[in-house]
Structure formats: C-alpha cells, structure tokens
Amino acid sequence: MDTIGRQVTAFVTLFMVIALIVLMYGIFEPQRRVAAAQQQKSSSIERGAELFAANCAVCHGPEGKGIAGAGFPLNTTQNHNGDAKRQAYLQTTISDGKLNVTGKLPVMPMWSEANNGPLNDQMIGDLVNFITYGDWTEVPALLIKAGTPVAALPTPPGLGTPIPSEVAAQYQGSGSSSAAPPPAAGSDPGAALFQTKGCVTCHTISPEYPSGGQVGPNLSTIASKSKIPDTNPTLPVTPDGLKTWIRDPQKIAPGTVMPSFGTDQISDQEMDELTKWLLTHK
Ligand code: HEC
Numbered sequence: 001m002d003t004i005g006r007q008v009t010a011f012v013t014l015f016m017v018i019a020l021i022v023l024m025y026g027i028f029e030p031q032r033r034v035a036a037a038q039q040q041k042s043s044s045i046e047r048g049a050e051l052f053a054a055n056c057a058v059c060h061g062p063e064g065k066g067i068a069g070a071g072f073p074l075n076t077t078q079n080h081n082g083d084a085k086r087q088a089y090l091q092t093t094i095s096d097g098k099l100n101v102t103g104k105l106p107v108m109p110m111w112s113e114a115n116n117g118p119l120n121d122q123m124i125g126d127l128v129n130f131i132t133y134g135d136w137t138e139v140p141a142l143l144i145k146a147g148t149p150v151a152a153l154p155t156p157p158g159l160g161t162p163i164p165s166e167v168a169a170q171y172q173g174s175g176s177s178s179a180a181p182p183p184a185a186g187s188d189p190g191a192a193l194f195q196t197k198g199c200v201t202c203h204t205i206s207p208e209y210p211s212g213g214q215v216g217p218n219l220s221t222i223a224s225k226s227k228i229p230d231t232n233p234t235l236p237v238t239p240d241g242l243k244t245w246i247r248d249p250q251k252i253a254p255g256t257v258m259p260s261f262g263t264d265q266i267s268d269q270e271m272d273e274l275t276k277w278l279l280t281h282k
C-alpha cells in the first residue's frame, strides 16, 4: 500500500472510533442521567423522612396515621403516589399551615421561611417527596436514632384548648384557605356545613363533594347503611345515631382519627341540618 493509501485507512479508522465513542455516549448518557436523578430523588426522600421525624411525628403520628384532634393522617391513598396537583397542595399546606377543623389547638404551623417558619422550600419539597413516595415504617427507627423513641413523643401542644384569637388572626388571609375545596353547588345548609366544618377534608360524598378526602369512609350512600361506624357498627343510621357519632366518635371507636364536634363547634340546630342532609344520601 502506498503512503496515501495508509493515511486514508488510518483516517477512516480514527473516524470510525470517534463515531463509535459518540454513539456509545449517546446510548449511555440518558441512562446515567436517569440514575443520577433517581439517586437525587431517593436522598430527597431520606431527608424528608428525617425532617418528618423531627418536626411532624408529634402531631401526625410516627407512621403518619394521624392523632385524634391533632394532625390528620398523611399515610392516605390520596397522598401515596399523589399527582402534581396533590403534591402542590401538600407543598402549600406545609408552607402556609392550617387552622384545625375542630376549632381547638393544635394548629398546623406555618413552616416556610416566607412565613417566618424554620424550613426552606427545598426542605418542604423533601417532605412532599417523603409523603408521596416514602416508607412510613422508617420513621420510628429514625426517632430512636434521634433519641426520642415513639413512646417518648410528647402530647401534641395545646391539644383540646380553644384556639387563642391571636393565633387565629395569624391565619387570616394566609394562602391556606385557598387550598380548601370550593363550596358545594346548591344552597342546602347541610351541604355548606359539611364543608365549613371540615368533614370534606376526610370524607367524599357524591354528588356534592366527589373529590373530598379519603381518610374516612365514602358517605355517598350513608343512608342505606344499617349501622355505623364500620369498626364498631352499633349506632343506627338515624338523626340521633349520626349525632351520637359526630359529637363523640372516640366513645364509639376509641382511637379513631375522626375528631369530636362539640356544641361549641356545631350547634344543635346546625347538627339537625347536617344530619338531615346526610340522610338524603341513599
Ligand atoms: C402542632 C401540631 C402539628 C405539627 C407539628 C404538624 N402538623 Fe400538619 N397539621 C396539623 C393539623 C391540626 C392539621 C389539620 C388541619 C385541619 O384541621 O384541616 C394539619 C394538616 C396537615 C396537612 C394537610 C392534610 C390534609 O389532608 O389536608 C399536611 C400535608 C401536614 N399537616 C403536614 C405536616 C408536616 C409535613 C409537618 C412537619 C413539618 C406537620 N404537618 C407538622 C398539626 C400539625
């Protein structure tokens, strides 16, 4: 082979080697990036679990199961693998806090730095990732590691005392109220009470609130049931049976996360309207 021929061969070989490298890079780089993103997400979930153990377990329970009268359960099907809308709701609620539906302490604190809270947006994002994708059974072990085993968790602060007016005032006009579902269509006072008293955060009831919470049972056909509640079916589904349940669920189903609604929360007249409306759902 002459010199030119050898040069051409060398050039072609070099070109093919470079092409191969570029091709391999093209094939493996996206995989590498996906792996890096997954790694980043799993460390975010880990950080979220630690933040939850340190800041949230006291009111929402060590495994996110909720504590009656304090924090709602967070280990719900609605939150698990929640879509972008649900995750945005979690981010807003954690940032801006929330008054307690029972009208008593504790309230959900405002956590974001924008609200003079202790957590930055990334930390709140880590919490949202943990609530959406994490493993709740990890929290008790983290609590032990931090020196506060589950048994040593204090009672939620202020549990059961009326919300002081200066605390309530802080929540006026905060973003949290806009996260509440819109008022029901129609003008039935019972339907309005179901929303304003916070039942809708835990219960779905069609047709008025088809996208309510899923912490408690769906109430769309409540009037067709023979007895309530599911875990201890002893009360008849009548105005009085419902009233007994709503006033003091702990008495019938000890440990349930459904809070009690005393007369300071729902007046007797409102209770009549609410139960009458519930009983129209057959
Ligand atoms: C002092 C008690 C307390 C602490 C601490 C607390 N929460 Fe809450 N949280 C509440 C209460 C009370 C509510 C329910 C408000 C209501 O009645 O709608 C709530 C509601 C929520 C909700 C909305 C649930 C829903 O389905 O609407 C989320 C999400 C939440 N908390 C997350 C957290 C996270 C994350 C932390 C830790 C950074 C935390 N909470 C710490 C008391 C607390």
Ligand code: HEC
Pocket: 072, 073, 101, 194, 197, 198, 199, 200, 201, 202, 203, 215, 216, 217, 219, 222, 225, 227, 228, 229, 230, 231, 232, 242, 245, 246, 253, 256, 257, 258, 259, 261, 274
């Ligand atoms: C923090 C969440 C939560 C809130 C707020 C809440 N509930 Fe419940 N509710 C539950 C849970 C959980 C159960 C299931 C109790 C059981 O079976 O032991 C339940 C059960 C019930 C039942 C019995 C349903 C059945 O099929 O057995 C009725 C009726 C009911 N709730 C009505 C209401 C009304 C009315 C309100 C508002 C005044 C309300 N709930 C607020 C969580 C909640």
